Amino acid sequence: MAVSDQEVTNVNTAAAIVYRHKLSTRIWHWLNAVVILIMLMSGLMIFNAHPRLYWGQYGANFDHAWLQIGSAGGDGFLRIGDLSIRTTGFLGAWQGPDDETVYTAFPGWLTIPSTYDLALSRRWHLTFAWLFMAALVVYWIWSLANRHIRQDLLPEKRELSARHILDDIKNHTLLRFPRGEEAKRYNTLQKFAYLGVVFVLIPLMILTGLTMSPAMDAAWPWLLHVFGGRQSARSIHFICAMLIVLFFFVHILMVVFVGAINEIRSMITGWYHLPPKERD
Amino acid sequence: MARLITRRNLIASIAAGGSSIALSACTGPTYNPTFQDTVLSAGDWLAYRIQRLIGGNALAPEFSESEMSPVFRTNGNIDPDSSDYKKLTTGNFSDWQLRVDGLVSTPASYSLAQLRAMPSRSQITRHDCVEGWSAIGKWTGVQLGYLLKQVGLQPNARFVVFHCADRFDETPYYESVDLVDAFHPQTLLAYAMNDEPLSIGHGAPLRLRVERQLGYKHAKYIMRIEAVAVLSGIGGGRGGFWEDEGDYDWYAGI
Numbered sequence: 001m002a003v004s005d006q007e008v009t010n011v012n013t014a015a016a017i018v019y020r021h022k023l024s025t026r027i028w029h030w031l032n033a034v035v036i037l038i039m040l041m042s043g044l045m046i047f048n049a050h051p052r053l054y055w056g057q058y059g060a061n062f063d064h065a066w067l068q069i070g071s072a073g074g075d076g077f078l079r080i081g082d083l084s085i086r087t088t089g090f091l092g093a094w095q096g097p098d099d100e101t102v103y104t105a106f107p108g109w110l111t112i113p114s115t116y117d118l119a120l121s122r123r124w125h126l127t128f129a130w131l132f133m134a135a136l137v138v139y140w141i142w143s144l145a146n147r148h149i150r151q152d153l154l155p156e157k158r159e160l161s162a163r164h165i166l167d168d169i170k171n172h173t174l175l176r177f178p179r180g181e182e183a184k185r186y187n188t189l190q191k192f193a194y195l196g197v198v199f200v201l202i203p204l205m206i207l208t209g210l211t212m213s214p215a216m217d218a219a220w221p222w223l224l225h226v227f228g229g230r231q232s233a234r235s236i237h238f239i240c241a242m243l244i245v246l247f248f249f250v251h252i253l254m255v256v257f258v259g260a261i262n263e264i265r266s267m268i269t270g271w272y273h274l275p276p277k278e279r280d
Numbered sequence: 281m282a283r284l285i286t287r288r289n290l291i292a293s294i295a296a297g298g299s300s301i302a303l304s305a306c307t308g309p310t311y312n313p314t315f316q317d318t319v320l321s322a323g324d325w326l327a328y329r330i331q332r333l334i335g336g337n338a339l340a341p342e343f344s345e346s347e348m349s350p351v352f353r354t355n356g357n358i359d360p361d362s363s364d365y366k367k368l369t370t371g372n373f374s375d376w377q378l379r380v381d382g383l384v385s386t387p388a389s390y391s392l393a394q395l396r397a398m399p400s401r402s403q404i405t406r407h408d409c410v411e412g413w414s415a416i417g418k419w420t421g422v423q424l425g426y427l428l429k430q431v432g433l434q435p436n437a438r439f440v441v442f443h444c445a446d447r448f449d450e451t452p453y454y455e456s457v458d459l460v461d462a463f464h465p466q467t468l469l470a471y472a473m474n475d476e477p478l479s480i481g482h483g484a485p486l487r488l489r490v491e492r493q494l495g496y497k498h499a500k501y502i503m504r505i506e507a508v509a510v511l512s513g514i515g516g517g518r519g520g521f522w523e524d525e526g527d528y529d530w531y532a533g534i
Contacts, residue, residue, distance in 0.1 A: 046412065047412070049410070049411040049412055050409070050411040050412035050413050052413070057343065057347060057406060057414070057416060058347075058349045058406060058414045058415050058416045059413060059414055060349065060351075060352075060353045060409075060413035060414065060415045061353050061413065062349075062350065062351035062353060063349065063350070063351075118410065118411065119522070119526045119527040119528045119529075120316060120320075120527060122410070122528075122529070123316055123320035123321065123323060123324070123527070123529070124320060125323075126323035126324060126327065126529075126534060127319070127320050127321075127322050127323030127324075128323070129323065130322075130323055130326055210534075212408075212412075212534075213327075213331070213533060213534035214340060214406070214408050214491065214492050214493060214494065214533060214534075215327075215331040215335050215492040215493065215533030215534060216331065216335075216533075216534065217340065217341055217406075218335055218338040218339060218340040218341070218491070218492045219331065219334050219335035219336075219338045220334075221341050224341060230406060230408065230414050231413075231414055234412060
């Protein structure tokens with residue numbers, strides 16, 4: 001049931017408790033916490049097999065890569081366009097467990113498996129991809145049925161005014177978060193972030209992933225038209241993955257700022273302790 | 281013919297299902313069922329069935345000459361080191377013969393000239409390496425399906441195996457495809473690339489093009505084609521060199 005329909009218990013006490021997260025949201029959240037980590041870490045190992053990104057239908061060593069992670073003269077580097085950054089110790093050249101220098105793009109502590117193994121990372125990635133995809137579809141249908149999308153995620157008309165959005169940005173910048181009644185609902189930037197992940201980033205990850213499959217390109221040639229080629233799809237896949245990483249860090253920061261214990265507890269039990277309204 | 285291929289598709293996928301069960305039950309000294317061979321192979325198992333279902337006999341995208349890669353890199357083995365192969369190169373492959381046998385009605389051998397005299401197909405397609413890069417090139421050759429019809433498959437044939445001249449250490453390369461891909465119109469035994477005779481780096485004198493799968497399926501330096509009922513008797517039993525040596529998946533459509 002929606003937050004607004006819930007009885008607010010203990011109205012008289014400072015910390016009212018509301019039912020904030022539906023079962024569908026909680027299951028999907030924790031499943032994704034695991035699955036996305038596996039997808040990301042195995043994906044970085046797959047990237048290590050050819051740490052160059054291109055635009056267009058084709059792209060290989062003799063073609064121009066817009067992004068490259070590599071090593072030269074013992075130093076690691078990340079190159080984006082003409083800008084090259086020395087990344088020794090992290091990307092391109094890093095210290096392995098026996099203190100030897102390893103020259104792969106992403107370091108072992110970020111990849112599955114931790115030592116170079118394209119075949120195994122593909123198995124992790126392409127097996128969990130099915131779970132990732134199935135879970136999204138189930139979540140979409142479930143969230144339509146229980147009105148999570150309409151009631152919790154879609155912004156109301158008043159939230160879409162420039163003034164409201166600017167206020168929300170200002171409040172976030174000042175780390176001033178909704179309290180009391182206002183905290184029952186997601187704020188506007190929060191809604192944008194979730195909508196972006198649920199309806200843009202994750203679907204893009206899945207579709208660009210499928211575009212990299214030669215069999216899918218035969219079955220669904222429109223994929224290549226939509227994304228502008230297999231190598232473009234590979235680049236978009238990587239960019240979306242990095243945006244999900246960015247979302248992850250902002251998400252964790254927000255959870256810490258507004259109260260980690262309350263936030264994590266509510267994502268497990270569904271029940272959220274409303275932060276008390278400050279006295280004016 | 282279409283109906284025959286459709287029935288073959290069905291039989292091939294049933295056979296493949298059976299063989300993967302046989303694989304997971306196998307307890308040879310070189311094969312230990314582990315987490316990654318069971319749980320983590322589920323993705324490939326699903327990909328094979330679902331892509332066969334939705335892909336059917338769909339053609340891989342073809343490109344125009346202007347869309348071709350300026351440089352088409354080589355990889356894998358690029359210069360087979362066996363003395364037999366060296367001998368063939370000095371004769372410009374005039375002594376080379378392709379052997380087609382196994383579960384066929386009339387085993388046969390073909391010279392390069394004989395293959396070139398057969399009906400040919402040219403296609404500009406994208407080659408996708410398992411590592412992630414792609415290159416677009418033009419391939420000309422005989423459709424594998426045409427050749428298989430010449431020799432006639434026996435009814436119990438389910439897979440087509442390619443035995444190659446290149447070796448990793450002492451092991452000659454080998455690969456295999458099911459009958460869906462074997463009879464797919466774009467599956468070629470290519471003897472020419474970009475309107476030139478196939479170079480040694482790209483697999484001269486004959487290589488496979490199986491356009492809906494990744495690069496390691498495209499066997500180069502083909503010496504012999506064998507029709508089989510099961511893959512368990514080939515190499516380590518998983519249908520290809522990298523499948524046996526490196527745990528790569530047999531179905532490489534994704």
